Amino acid sequence: MEKNRVEVVIDGQNIALVSTEQADYMQKVAQYIDKKLAEIKSSKPNKPLNEHLRTLLISVNIADDYFKALEKRQTLEDTHVAYVHEMGRMQEENALLTEKLHELQAYLSSEREQYVREIDQIQEDNSMLMEENAELQEESTNLMEEAVQLKDKNTKLMDETALLNGENLKLKDKAAQLQAENTKLKDKATQLQAENTKLKDEAAQLQAENTKLKDEAAHFANQEEFENPQNQQNIAELQSEVARLSDINRDLQEQLQYARSELEEYISTFDNREDRQNVVNFISSAGR
Numbered sequence: 001m002e003k004n005r006v007e008v009v010i011d012g013q014n015i016a017l018v019s020t021e022q023a024d025y026m027q028k029v030a031q032y033i034d035k036k037l038a039e040i041k042s043s044k045p046n047k048p049l050n051e052h053l054r055t056l057l058i059s060v061n062i063a064d065d066y067f068k069a070l071e072k073r074q075t076l077e078d079t080h081v082a083y084v085h086e087m088g089r090m091q092e093e094n095a096l097l098t099e100k101l102h103e104l105q106a107y108l109s110s111e112r113e114q115y116v117r118e119i120d121q122i123q124e125d126n127s128m129l130m131e132e133n134a135e136l137q138e139e140s141t142n143l144m145e146e147a148v149q150l151k152d153k154n155t156k157l158m159d160e161t162a163l164l165n166g167e168n169l170k171l172k173d174k175a176a177q178l179q180a181e182n183t184k185l186k187d188k189a190t191q192l193q194a195e196n197t198k199l200k201d202e203a204a205q206l207q208a209e210n211t212k213l214k215d216e217a218a219h220f221a222n223q224e225e226f227e228n229p230q231n232q233q234n235i236a237e238l239q240s241e242v243a244r245l246s247d248i249n250r251d252l253q254e255q256l257q258y259a260r261s262e263l264e265e266y267i268s269t270f271d272n273r274e275d276r277q278n279v280v281n282f283i284s285s286a287g288r
Contacts, residue, residue, distance in 0.1 A: 011037045036061045192259050199252045206245040213238045
């Protein structure tokens with residue numbers, strides 16, 4: 001191996017060094033020794049050291065630095081070994097974690113596919129719900145319009161009901177009035193029936209008397225004494241009485257007819273056909 005010659009300065013002296021090491025390295029060694037000599041001198045500035053003592057001190061310092069370097073190296077090596085072991089453990093851990101990561105990635109991929117399917121299903125369901133919601137909104141709008149129409153109809157029906165209630169009250173009042181008038185009419189009909197019966201009885205009595213007088217007149221006409229002036233006078237009186245009774249009977253018939261006309265005119269004021277028919281039936285039964 002080729003040796004290198006280097007000129008260095010140690011403790012102010014030029015020294016030629018020959019070594020197989022690089023020149024830069026030999027310069028660093030010379031600078032290191034020169035630095036140690038300077039440290040020894042500075043530690044005892046007032047006490048000069050002989051060559052032998054200075055060499056010993058340099059050797060001790062260099063040995064101290066050497067052993068510290070060895071210790072530091074050992075520490076570094078121990079640390080390196082620990083780091084190597086830790087690195088191995090971490091590599092194993094990393095392998096396990098990588099495997100778990102792959103498993104997790106596979107699981108997440110599967111879960112992601114499942115989530116994608118679920119999201120697609122949810123979106124589809126959401127679209128259907130939106131369509132149903134639109135239909136429900138349309139139905140709600142239609143129902144609201146129908147509700148408004150029904151409300152208007154209800155208002156009209158309530159108004160009509162109020163009007164009908166008013167008319168019903170009027171009809172009830174009128175019915176009560178007609179009922180009272182019907183009662184009066186029945187009372188009047190009863191009275192007329194009694195008067196009619198009385199008139200009939202009187203007419204029958206007059207008819208009987210008239211018949212009797214006619215029979216007596218006929219009897220007198222067949223007798224021989226018919227030519228007698230006294231008998232003729234009696235006949236004339238009888239005929240006069242018969243005429244008078246006929247006039248009374250005619251007057252009674254006229255009164256009865258007037259009463260019937262008055263009843264019929266009063267019946268015509270009734271609006272209810274059933275009430276009119278009831279009164280007519282009552283009058284007919286009274287006439288009989």
